[in-house]
Amino acid sequence: MTLTEHVDVVVVGGGAGGIAAAVGAARSGARVRLIEQYPFLGGAATNSSVLAFCGFFDQTHETVVAGVGGEVLDRLRARGVYAEKVMGWTGNRIVLLDAEATKIVCDEIVADAGVETRLHTTLVGATRHDGAITGIEVAHKGGTDRITADTFIDASGDGALLALSGSAARTVDLPDRQTNTLACRFGGVAEDADLSTDGMRAAVAAYVAETGTDMPRDHGIAVRLPVTGDVMALLVDEHFDTLDSAQISAAEASARAQTWHYLDAMRKGMAGWQQAYLVTTGPQIGIRESRRLVGKTMITTDDVLHARKRPTESIGRCGWPIEDHAGPGVTRYEEIEGGRWYDVPYDAIRCSDTDNVWGVGRLTSSDDQAFASVRVMGTAFATGHAAGIAAAQSSSGRPHDLPAIRRTLLEQGAIV
Numbered sequence: 001m002t003l004t005e006h007v008d009v010v011v012v013g014g015g016a017g018g019i020a021a022a023v024g025a026a027r028s029g030a031r032v033r034l035i036e037q038y039p040f041l042g043g044a045a046t047n048s049s050v051l052a053f054c055g056f057f058d059q060t061h062e063t064v065v066a067g068v069g070g071e072v073l074d075r076l077r078a079r080g081v082y083a084e085k086v087m088g089w090t091g092n093r094i095v096l097l098d099a100e101a102t103k104i105v106c107d108e109i110v111a112d113a114g115v116e117t118r119l120h121t122t123l124v125g126a127t128r129h130d131g132a133i134t135g136i137e138v139a140h141k142g143g144t145d146r147i148t149a150d151t152f153i154d155a156s157g158d159g160a161l162l163a164l165s166g167s168a169a170r171t172v173d174l175p176d177r178q179t180n181t182l183a184c185r186f187g188g189v190a191e192d193a194d195l196s197t198d199g200m201r202a203a204v205a206a207y208v209a210e211t212g213t214d215m216p217r218d219h220g221i222a223v224r225l226p227v228t229g230d231v232m233a234l235l236v237d238e239h240f241d242t243l244d245s246a247q248i249s250a251a252e253a254s255a256r257a258q259t260w261h262y263l264d265a266m267r268k269g270m271a272g273w274q275q276a277y278l279v280t281t282g283p284q285i286g287i288r289e290s291r292r293l294v295g296k297t298m299i300t301t302d303d304v305l306h307a308r309k310r311p312t313e314s315i316g317r318c319g320w321p322i323e324d325h326a327g328p329g330v331t332r333y334e335e336i337e338g339g340r341w342y343d344v345p346y347d348a349i350r351c352s353d354t355d356n357v358w359g360v361g362r363l364t365s366s367d368d369q370a371f372a373s374v375r376v377m378g379t380a381f382a383t384g385h386a387a388g389i390a391a392a393q394s395s396s397g398r399p400h401d402l403p404a405i406r407r408t409l410l411e412q413g414a415i416v
């Protein structure tokens with residue numbers, strides 16, 4: 001069955017970037033179709049158990065992202081599930097999430113804006129003509145549909161739309177890509193249990209000595225989540241090509257096997273973990289990096305480190321430092337000057353060779369180290385929101401009117 005439909009704006013991917021893009025475009029008057037391959041929205045937060053929003057605040061704790069992203073936080077507050085934490089070693093202020101509350105808040109915010117959401121629907125093809133995307137093909141349980149639109153937003157994280165349409169994208173060389181991590185949630189961890197890195201190091205060392213198991217990381221991040229009291233752990237690293245189906249299949253299985261070893265190690269070696277059990281892995285391994293947009297401009301390492309301000313070009317702020325997961329077990333932080341923020345310019349979400357597509361979230365055009373800062377979900381909400389407004393305005397005949405985009409962002413509560 002092939003159905004052809006026309007809408008104003010297509011958004012591919014229902015993570016932080018895609019949700020903000022779809023809501024921003026719908027609130028600007030566009031008919032918006034949001035395509036998501038999984039049965040729920042939320043992106044890495046809900047499909048990879050990355051249950052912490054980073055990037056809403058800079059390191060002085062000033063709020064740098066509002067708008068649609070801020071409204072997601074308000075909706076979590078209204079449900080009584082809002083929780084924050086200041087991370088001890090970096091001073092970063094993060095928002096901790098409950099997976100199910102996050103899913104329902106995402107459902108509601110897009111529905112209230114009038115977005116036409118299609119879950120269980122995967123982008124499988126795209127056509128491009130004369131420097132513009134003309135349509136996409138999606139597959140779902142009932143068959144395939146062709147959707148044409150005036151404007152398109154790639155919020156797929158992996159640059160699926162950019163790649164399928166032949167629009168300017170860069171596949172980051174594997175050795176330079178950040179490592180991937182299978183996040184998981186543990187239940188049954190006592191309230192006063194040890195969550196310290198020193199505790200993990202000792203438990204993993206004892207386990208390796210006893211069993212001879214190969215464990216790439218000797219410690220990771222473990223934080224207590226709201227509502228369930230589960231502990232989210234980022235411990236299991238796998239470095240491989242996420243765009244290769246054989247490699248990703250092997251890595252998912254290997255990461256799950258690793259997770260059981262870490263659980264065993266912590267049960268045996270850490271105070272308060274004796275009754276711990278595995279609530280869930282992923283479901284999918286967390287992918288940090290694959291493709292990126294080649295934009296009209298690129299955010300550079302210097303822009304990040306020197307907190308570069310671009311008062312007339314800005315469509316959002318990023319206050320998250322460089323956090324580079326350079327290899328299994330290796331994380332390198334570098335601070336933005338003064339612990340503050342830099343501006344994300346409009347041209348970093350515009351495609352260099354295709355005028356009617358934007359790349360947002362972790363596709364934002366950036367060099368490798370700047371990427372390690374701009375990729376977080378708070379900033380993904382900001383870039384998505386801006387692209388949504390820009391795409392809606394372009395579809396109504398006002399292409400790339402940056403002052404108008406910035407004005408509408410402010411009217412919709414964003415910080416630019």
Ligand SMILES: Cc1cc2nc3c(=O)[nH]c(=O)nc-3n(C[C@H](O)[C@H](O)[C@H](O)COP(=O)(O)OP(=O)(O)OC[C@H]3O[C@@H](n4cnc5c(N)ncnc54)[C@H](O)[C@@H]3O)c2cc1C
Nearest residue numbers: 013015016017037043044054123156157286287361362377
């Ligand atoms: C292990 C790990 C830990 C991290 N820790 C944090 C953290 O603590 N805090 C933080 O803020 N950030 C963190 N990040 C970074 C952050 O999660 C991502 O960079 C961010 O989610 C990017 O948002 P996005 O909207 O661009 O993409 P995503 O959240 O990846 O969303 C993309 C969406 O597109 C969908 N999609 C992809 N391809 C298709 C297709 N062909 N058809 C239909 N749908 C498709 C996906 O299913 C997904 O829902 C972490 C990342 C990883 C991997």
